[in-house]
Amino acid sequence: MTISQGAEQLRLDAAARDAVPWRRWGPYLSERQWGSVREDYSPGGDAWDYLTHDQARSRAYRWGEDGIAGFCDDQQRLCLALAMWNGRDPILKERFFGLTNAEGNHGEDVKEYYFYVDGTPTHSYQKMVYKYPQAEFPYHDLVATNRARGRQDFEYELLDTGVFAEERYFDVTVEYAKAGPEDILCRITVDNRGPEPATLRLLPTLWFRNTWTGRPGAVRPSLYQAPADGSAVVEVRHPGLGRRWLHCPGDHPLLFTDNETEGPYAKDAFHRYVVHGDTDAVNPACTGTKAAVDVTLDLPAGGSAVVRLRLSDEPHPPESIGFDQLVERRRAEADEFYDGRFPPALGQAERQVCRQALAGMLWSKQYFGYDVERWLLEHGRDPLDAGDIRNGDWFHLTAEDVISMPDAWEYPWFAAWDLAFHAVVFALIDLDFAKSQLDLLLSRRYLHPNGQIPAYEWNFSDVNPPVHAWAVYLVYELDKGRQGRGDHAWLEAAFHKLARNFTWWLNRKDVTGRNLFQGGFLGLDNIGVFDRSAPLPTGGHLDQADGTAWMALYCQNMLQIALELAVEDPGYLEQAHTYLEQFAWIAAAVDHPGATASMWDEEDGFFYDLLRLPDGSATPLRVRSMVGLLPLAAATVFDPELTARYPHLIGEANDFLDRHPSVAAALPPGRFRGRPGSHLLALFDENRLRRILARLLDEEEFLSPYGIRSLSKYHAEHPFQVDVDGATYRVDYAPAESDSGMFGGNSNWRGPVWFPVNALMIRALLNLYAGYGDDFTVECPTGSGVKMTLFEVAREISGRLTALFLPDESGRRPCYGGQDVFGTTHWRDLITYSEYFHGDNGAGLGAAHQTGWTGLVAVFPNLFARVTGSDLLAHGMTGFFRSMTEEEDER
The missing domain is CATH 2.70.98.110 (Glycosyl hydrolase family 63, N-terminal domain)
Structure with a gap:
């Protein structure tokens, strides 16, 4: 044939x-x-x-x-x-x-x-x-x-x-x-x-x-x-x-x-x-x-x-x-x-894992129809004054689109941060669809007039992590690598809409104006000691380490986009200055020397949420969780050519620090530097990075055989507990399903492995490697005596995640736990991609077919089968991702 x-x-x-x-x-x-x-x-x-x-x-x-x-x-x-x-x-x-x-x-x-x-x-x-x-x-x-x-x-x-x-x-x-x-x-x-x-x-x-x-x-x-x-x-x-x-x-x-x-x-x-x-x-x-x-x-x-x-x-x-x-x-x-x-170096078992993951993504595309104004009218409500009915503030939203769903049974509705990760996966096989999905939630039919991105149909006003800009820039880079030139018009249109959303975050999620952010559950549901979407039993509010980290990453992504647009229109350099300075304000606020409390805990070597009480005092909530790891995600390296192309940008940054000595004093040396010629933006210096990585890579804390846990295993023996007005609020390590009824009772960020945040950890490690190079090594796992570069650490975590779906000699895959039938003749080649995975044995949990963001498993083995650490150091992060598509075109 x-x-x-x-x-x-x-x-x-x-x-x-x-x-x-x-x-x-x-x-x-x-x-x-x-x-x-x-x-x-x-x-x-x-x-x-x-x-x-x-x-x-x-x-x-x-x-x-x-x-x-x-x-x-x-x-x-x-x-x-x-x-x-x-x-x-x-x-x-x-x-x-x-x-x-x-x-x-x-x-x-x-x-x-x-x-x-x-x-x-x-x-x-x-x-x-x-x-x-x-x-x-x-x-x-x-x-x-x-x-x-x-x-x-x-x-x-x-x-x-x-x-x-x-x-x-x-x-x-x-x-x-x-x-x-x-x-x-x-x-x-x-x-x-x-x-x-x-x-x-x-x-x-x-x-x-x-x-x-x-x-x-x-x-x-x-x-x-x-x-x-x-x-x-x-x-x-x-x-x-x-x-x-x-x-x-x-x-x-x-x-x-x-x-x-x-x-x-x-x-x-x-x-x-x-x-x-x-x-x-x-x-x-x-x-x-x-x-x-x-x-x-x-x-x-x-x-x-x-x-x-x-x-x-x-x-x-x-x-x-x-x-x-x-x-x-x-x-x-x-x-x-x-x-x-798929690159030739990718093994047959890995190819099967990637291909069926992509199949799950493709089967989970769904028509989504929802005219909120008509829905409100059918409920007998005035759309212009709907009251407290669900989504009453979103009467402008009119959906009639094919959208990538998290799971066509358990989550048959779009979710904003899920969709950003989906777009990155789709970019491997269908860049036009990936771009259209990112456009969708930024379109005037979806984006609220105030700039908020709708979260999901159960409550459009909930707040999902702002990862849209990260996805837009990464998809742009992959598209640029495949086409030979960037879709400047698409990137520019997305940038202006993202700027509206960025402003919404600044105005709505920084209650004190101190560049420390809240946001509520931010997709992490029951990870904290309190329900972060509800009023606190103590009164006051939480300054969230993850909310602040998301905004720091948002600044970095918008800076990247502005600099890319400035290649054709130098007018965008002013926007680049703005986002660089906003990042500096956030970085300074995270560890302000004169603050009553700091998100960084020097004794533990970790970031924590701050509980702000009504009397103005602040207490760190010492839960070692993904919340405290996410500041790692706000690490972006800017390629050495940046200095040559925009020398005054670096000069302006230094002038900004000279004009604001309080900001400069709050930024430890090295937070804006990596290896010679590179420019690394991060919320930590090298010493703090090593302390965070020591916990991240500790198999008795975050590093599981199958990726990074959402909560440290430390809390299995040392649960965190707070007593408020006779009620006890407690966080224990739960590697499987949640034992908490918080946030609907069907979510669990207290131990299992989740793919989206693992993907951001891998991205951060690659950026940090590009910033620090081969001379920076750490023990992986912690205490093993095995030294790895950060590129090798990223590849190690990727390999552990992929191993969830790879069969052993008997055909059994860790994602199926102890169910032997999945290793038998008529089952062994069939894979499901669960919502999250047991923190110790890798069994799939939650939604059984949430290929949406678990489909990221198709990205990792493709990435590390194509490129090496030397490629990254030679070509920078931009060239690193472009090389993925260039190799495809050569084949």
């Missing part, structure tokens, strides 16, 4: 340059729409209980749709997904099942096994696997047992119920392949893994998102049974999509109903027809807004069957090659595409 050279890249280029709609169709269907804020019309804002999983099969949604292994257009007007029945379940399996926040002992949690195996950026090829038990699905058992367990108990998972015993399950493998931008093939392969014959009722389902109920003037689309010989054919008529046809070869019945809650033919018709034999539930006229092909598969033990579907804008799509041949061609083109993205 001949493969055209760079076929997927040609599709990406055609989409970007010629507007060929290769991106129009994709896996943009959510895996859970029920229980979301958009669908919540309860008086008290109880989203989980207002529309439950059990109600989802019969109540039409208002804002989006969900399904299994779904595909839809980029406005989610027409959806294609799977439904199935094993002959025993009490309900038709149309969507994945999971627990609400209140039902489980560890919060919301999907209770299914499905795996994203492959995908390409234009979705010309997508593949996933779902494991469907042949025994009755234990819905009641999962809810009752988890509800009865306490926080100290393990979660009760689907494998624990015994329904997979003797491999009595179906592997349902779904592949999509595009013959053209509007011509989509779907191949469904069902394998009976069990020891006896088994029957599966498979219902590939096509339906419209309900855009007509309660919307005057909206045109109602229709589906019809079309005449055909030897095939089941559904004709689609939609005012926006026009006409198209779904073909399924074979003499299979077609079922029709409407995607509506009420009426003679309602949303749950196929459930009633298949499970309960209610023949009156489906429309005998063979028309409606929801249709399914009813396929019965009788499979012998170990047997297999294939169902083929084709959704096309042609009534009789031409077949220049066969269906299966085209699917195989697209799969081979996917192989070719990733071979060009």
Whole structure:
């Protein structure tokens, strides 16, 4: 079989340059729409209980749709997904099942096994696997047992119920392949893994998102049974999509109903027809807004069957090659595409880890529709005076976009800081999409008029860490390396919007005007001794080490962008001066000699939050956590060419310090210096850096076998405790799930390994290496006697993170903990990328498919397989990242 050279890249280029709609169709269907804020019309804002999983099969949604292994257009007007029945379940399996926040002992949690195996950026090829038990699905058992367990108990998972015993399950493998931008093939392969014959009722389902109920003037689309010989054919008529046809070869019945809650033919018709034999539930006229092909598969033990579907804008799509041949061609083109993205030095096991991580990212792209003004009106509120209703201050926000989601089931809504990390990962394979995602939250449809970036739909006004500027600059550099020149217009547009957000931070999150910042939970949920998003029981406020570090990093990133823009427009040098000076004010405030208390604790050699009491006194909260490590992230090296290009910038910086001796006095020597010629901005000097690294790299503190813990293991034996008005507030090391009910009870930053902050630690180490060079070495691990440069330390942490997903000799991967089944034949090549990982044994925890930021694992091995420390020292950080893309172009 001949493969055209760079076929997927040609599709990406055609989409970007010629507007060929290769991106129009994709896996943009959510895996859970029920229980979301958009669908919540309860008086008290109880989203989980207002529309439950059990109600989802019969109540039409208002804002989006969900399904299994779904595909839809980029406005989610027409959806294609799977439904199935094993002959025993009490309900038709149309969507994945999971627990609400209140039902489980560890919060919301999907209770299914499905795996994203492959995908390409234009979705010309997508593949996933779902494991469907042949025994009755234990819905009641999962809810009752988890509800009865306490926080100290393990979660009760689907494998624990015994329904997979003797491999009595179906592997349902779904592949999509595009013959053209509007011509989509779907191949469904069902394998009976069990020891006896088994029957599966498979219902590939096509339906419209309900855009007509309660919307005057909206045109109602229709589906019809079309005449055909030897095939089941559904004709689609939609005012926006026009006409198209779904073909399924074979003499299979077609079922029709409407995607509506009420009426003679309602949303749950196929459930009633298949499970309960209610023949009156489906429309005998063979028309409606929801249709399914009813396929019965009788499979012998170990047997297999294939169902083929084709959704096309042609009534009789031409077949220049066969269906299966085209699917195989697209799969081979996917192989070719990733071979060009992965360096030759990357091993096969690492390639599999990276590729499936990227597949998870691609499968988690989702259409997100939410017009807050209309939602408020539907709640009976005046958008201009909405009161205390959720998101009442965000009536300007109008979303109708394909967005990279953290997890299409557990977090089927965008999160601001998650999305910044997603964009960095997508930049490896799809720079245009990465840039569009960063643009989205800065657009006037999302960014608040006051400059705040919306956090996530549960509370747009919450505050996520300001990592957008970091992501913008890194994506710009990668784009510049691939294209040969930077997208100056894109960077400039982003800079001005980021400046609005930066100003919002200065005005809103520095309550005393002392350049020490707050911010609330800042994405770290329950990491502190108090709920940082609630009023403190002591009164007063927290000056947060992480909030202050984020703003220091923000200054550095904006300085980088301003200097890049100044290459073409010297007027941006004034902005560069501004951000450099703002960084100096923050750096001085962190360790002001005359302050009542300092974030830096000289005795412990660590940064801490400061508890500011109403009487003006301040006390450090001595919790050794990621909060105190994040000041490391605010370390950026500026390349030696900076002095040559902008000599007066350095002069102006020195003049600034001369004019402000109090600032100069608060900046220890070396905080603006690294190796000769480089310019390093950081919140610490070399001595303090060594003390922080000694804790970071101590295996009895932060360094786990699988990355950097979010809380020091020191607190396992030495918990931190505060007594306030008879109440005790305590922080213990918890390497697995949280035993705290703080912040909803489904989050845990008290021990496990989280990828996004690990990524920022690696970035900081690379910058510090560029600043200090090979002469600066530390013990890694602490006390081992093994000396490493900071580049080698970064590579060591990267290797530990990647090891979470690498199989041992028996095929077992640490991310699966003690579940032996994942090392067996039909499971061993399937990987999930969890939200976070056990701080001691690496088991995946939290959301099971949060490839979003855990997808960063695709970046690390690629990075360290391509470049060396000498490359970094020779070319600086800018050349270092550009070399990643230059190598791709050479291949």
